[in-house]
Amino acid sequence: MESTLKDIRDGASVLDMDPTSTIDGGVEDVYGEDRATEDQLVTPWTFSVASGYSLLRDPQYNKGLAFTLKERDTHYLRGLLPPAVVTQDLQVRKLMNSIRQYEVPLQKYIAMMELQERNERLFYKVLIDNVEELLPVVYTPTVGEACQKYGSIFKRPQGLYISLNEKGKILEVLKNWPERSIQVIVVTDGERILGLGDLGCQGMGIPVGKLSLYTALGGVRPSACLPITIDVGTNNEQLLKDEFYIGLRQRRATGQEYAELLHEFMTAVKQNYGEKVLVQFEDFANHNAFELLAKYGTTHLVLNDDIQGTAAVVLAGVVAALKLIGGSLADHKFLFLGAGEAGTGIAELIALEISKRTKTPVEETRKKIWLVDSKGLIVNSRKDSLQHFKKPWAHEHEPVKDLLGAVKAIKPTVLIGSSGVGRTFTKEVVEAMASYNEKPLILALSNPTSQSECTAEEAYTWTKGRAIFASGSPFDPVEYNGKVYVPGQSNNAYIFPGIGLGLVISGAIRVHDDMLLAASEALATQVTQENYDKGLIYPPFSNIRKISAHIAANVAAKAYELGVATRLPRPKNLVKCAESSMYTPTYRGYR
Missing domain, CATH: 3.40.50.10380 (Malic enzyme, N-terminal domain)
Incomplete structure (x- = not known):
């Protein structure tokens, strides 16, 4: 028996498709499914894939019961599958029904x-x-x-x-x-x-x-x-x-x-x-x-998601939250619990954004941001003993030993947790934030849920429903005094896929801080009035591919502007280019 599928030429893989369609900017779509994310743009090539029993064991090409009767004949599958032919949508419904039967997340x-x-x-x-x-x-x-x-x-x-x-x-x-x-x-x-x-x-x-x-x-x-x-x-x-x-x-x-x-x-x-x-x-x-x-x-083209991705998604949430808490970014005072990769990365990106908006040196804008580590508030008198990445955040202030003392001393409008230690935003800390702010912005970012600095229920209850809250891990909606509050999730998944797509479609060779700012701004603009009405500072994940396309377009635009993009000419419409570049998982018909 033949062990390969029919050779498919003109770059069309094993799929029935039009190999001559183009996307915005003149990139030839020879892959159909993969669009502009592939480098081999126009070179015809030959591709074969095992058929018969081996095809059913190949996750990249297996369709299970969705193989048509014609495909089963052509590719030696007859008898290897039960007679039923089903759609991919039915397979999805069946699998979700099965997955929902499990009570244990693992x-x-x-x-x-x-x-x-x-x-x-x-x-x-x-x-x-x-x-x-x-x-x-x-x-x-x-x-x-x-x-x-x-x-x-x-x-x-x-x-x-x-x-x-x-x-x-x-x-x-x-x-x-x-x-x-x-x-x-x-x-x-x-x-x-x-x-x-x-x-x-x-x-x-x-x-x-x-x-x-x-x-x-x-x-x-x-x-x-x-x-x-x-x-x-x-x-x-x-x-x-x-x-x-x-x-x-x-x-x-x-x-x-x-x-x-x-x-x-x-x-x-x-x-x-x-x-x-x-x-x-x-x-x-x-x-x-x-x-x-x-x-x-x-x-190299490198990204650290813990430092840069986290920073970009948190900055987006803070920028979006301004519509709820009022004022400009420069009007607010930030206090972090945690001065590691996430904390210092977020702090630096916020300082850069304030610097960009106010045309003020970043050394000045950093003074609006305070960090607390395991030894207390990071201040000038500790500078000699600090790790290098903490030194920019050592400001002039009396030593303060704990978070509650720091909240009382600094009176921040925004409290951000990136400590990796659960339950550190205590009732006293959250109540202190509420006493200084009509709408305190509280971001409990540590993952997984067990390490979150406080729960959504605690944030809303201890502030009598006034907190604007988001967390790193998901929390269910909370009912307080007859009103339902929907907590946002400051999840890196909002941002890094879009950044990556933007780098790919532009052929970027370096990541620049301005690209992270561009990604944050794109995400913040995707929050609608309907989201704000629920107290959300992030859009729902149900729109994530649309959101990622906008982020990708912003990142790619910045790559072209900075001269680090290699995929030329620049497409006229980068959002359209990003959307048409996206992989789609619908089944292809096999010849």
Whole structure:
């Protein structure tokens, strides 16, 4: 029996499509499904895919019972499937019915991962059509528990594992990955997974989850996404003793050994995939995160979602909230609990935005922003003992030991939590915020839900319904005094897929702070009056692909303006270009 599908020419893959359509800007759409996100724009090529039993085992092309009778004959599938032929929409309904039967979120997560390994297009169709319901399943908070138990639930590798054993061979390892045209890599070393700490090799759940969102929310095609975990060991004693642990059983490599491995990795990535591949650093510990971003930001296309993505989404929420709390950005005073990657990253982007709007030096605008770490308010008298990334936030003030004291001393209008420690916005802290502000803006950003600085119910109850509240993990609506309050979710998933798509469609070779500001501004403008009426400062996720297209267009426009875009000529309509570039998971007809 023949083992391949009919050869399909003119770049049309195994699909029936018009290979000659074009998108705005003159890029030829030779892939149909993938649009302008592919670099091989006009070169005709030949492509074959296994058929018969092997086709049903290939998640990229498997359609299950949606194969038509003609396709079953043509591709040797007759008898390998039950007689019923169903639509993709019916498959979606059946799967959602099945997933809703599970009461434990981790079971829903496992069911979704198994679907992704079985039928890729159906996975994305289910996720896109039910994004608000499934986002907490495939991403925070459930992905945190999945990482903690990754060794036990691990079945099939979904990305590349690069450990110290691969030192000197990383380029060869990258070439083992079957896809050649990679546009986005999400990489972690597992040292600081969400607010859960060092999970070592089991942090792979984060890159896998993030890249699912790059496709579902940002439209970057799945075959262009590569999840990677760099395993340098773990300091988590529980994992080192766990018989099911899947990583290196040694303590973390540090210093020169660590730096050399990361440098080899970054060099190999550029050598194998070129200048335009986006490398997104995810859940690295503070000391490595800042260093890697500074070191490779000038030579590679890199993004740190914890520092830059978080900052962009929080800034968008703050800008949107001005319509509810009044005043301009420069009129407000900000107090952070947490001075790590997220806290200092958000603070710096807010300072940059105020600087841009008021034409004031950023050194001045930083003085409106105060940070509290584990030792109290960051002030000048502590400067000599501070880590370098905290020093810009050391202002002239008497020492203050705790958050409540800092709230009373600073009297902020905006309180932001990025501490990774749950229940730190106490009743006294929230009531103090309410005593100084008619509408206090309270952002409890730490993930997962168990680490949130306070709950939505606490924020609304302790402020007598006056708080404008958003959190990192989702909370259900809260009823207080007969009124229903809908808490917003300051989720990075609003922003990084759109940023990534914008970088891809412009062919950008560097990420600039102005692109992050452009992304924030685009997100803030997507909040409607209807959203504001519910107290929301973020739009609903049901519109996320439209939102991502606007963010992508803003980011791409800034890339062209800054001269770091390589995809020329610039499309006339960047929003239209972004929308037409997006991967869509509907099934294709096979010849």
